[in-house]
Amino acid sequence: MPQLDTSTWFTMILSMTLTLFILFQLKVSKHYYPENPGPKSVKSTSKHIPWEDKWTKIYSPLSLPPQ
Amino acid sequence: MGLPIAVLIVMFPSILFPSPNRLINNRLISIQQWLIQLTSKQMLMIHNQKGRTWALMLMSLIMFIGSTNLLGLLPHSFTPTTQLSMNLGMAIPLWAGTVITGFRHKTKASLAHFLPQGTPLPLIPMLVIIETISLFIQPMALAVRLTANITAGHLLIHLIGGATLALINISATTALITFTILVLLTILEFAVALIQAYVFTLLVSLYLHDNT
Numbered sequence: 001m002p003q004l005d006t007s008t009w010f011t012m013i014l015s016m017t018l019t020l021f022i023l024f025q026l027k028v029s030k031h032y033y034p035e036n037p038g039p040k041s042v043k044s045t046s047k048h049i050p051w052e053d054k055w056t057k058i059y060s061p062l063s064l065p066p067q
Numbered sequence: 068m069g070l071p072i073a074v075l076i077v078m079f080p081s082i083l084f085p086s087p088n089r090l091i092n093n094r095l096i097s098i099q100q101w102l103i104q105l106t107s108k109q110m111l112m113i114h115n116q117k118g119r120t121w122a123l124m125l126m127s128l129i130m131f132i133g134s135t136n137l138l139g140l141l142p143h144s145f146t147p148t149t150q151l152s153m154n155l156g157m158a159i160p161l162w163a164g165t166v167i168t169g170f171r172h173k174t175k176a177s178l179a180h181f182l183p184q185g186t187p188l189p190l191i192p193m194l195v196i197i198e199t200i201s202l203f204i205q206p207m208a209l210a211v212r213l214t215a216n217i218t219a220g221h222l223l224i225h226l227i228g229g230a231t232l233a234l235i236n237i238s239a240t241t242a243l244i245t246f247t248i249l250v251l252l253t254i255l256e257f258a259v260a261l262i263q264a265y266v267f268t269l270l271v272s273l274y275l276h277d278n279t
Binding site for chain 2: 003004006008009011012013014015016017018019020023024025026027028029030031032033
């Protein structure tokens, strides 16, 4: 039976592994299925920095020490 | 180049699937993308989150086996899936992957597969042996099923085609009947090519479902 001749087995398995696991998966992984477009919230997503809560007098330019 | 041509033949179907690089692709890539979305939705419906991580593997598996089988229906072509070596090389690692995933994540449940519910006490040892054998036969069955189906189909086409050719000189009517059989057989082989790819992938996904 020609399929049981083990001399070719190494070549076949090696090339199959290469094709299936690398080539095909690289191609299929590039398929991009975008989501349905939806509305985006208007509120800005910038992070809340604690020192921007209050504007204190010490930062006014006239009250800073002269440079 | 001392490269055996079988390597190039195995890698050939990947040329028929160009990789999508643009936002809007050409028709061929769009059709393939749509087909992959269709099959992946159908096939991944039964899986939970853990099983869906195998989506890429299953999709490239079905595309590879399907395209290789279909290309083998061209005259004088070589079909790599007729080689038992390649099918064993596909079946054993994938099946072992599902079993090991099951062992790692649900050890007790995967061991519990060896004993169906509600067996009477004296039958337990025999049933465990039978279940173990049926587990270990799964990869062999996967590989041999694919090899045998594709090889048998190709063999039938060869033999009936040869018979048609030989019969033309003897009696044209019989040759015509044989030719009709050949046409029907070729249509069957198209179906078989696709079905075998599907069955292989489906079974791997079922083994995965058992184990995730």
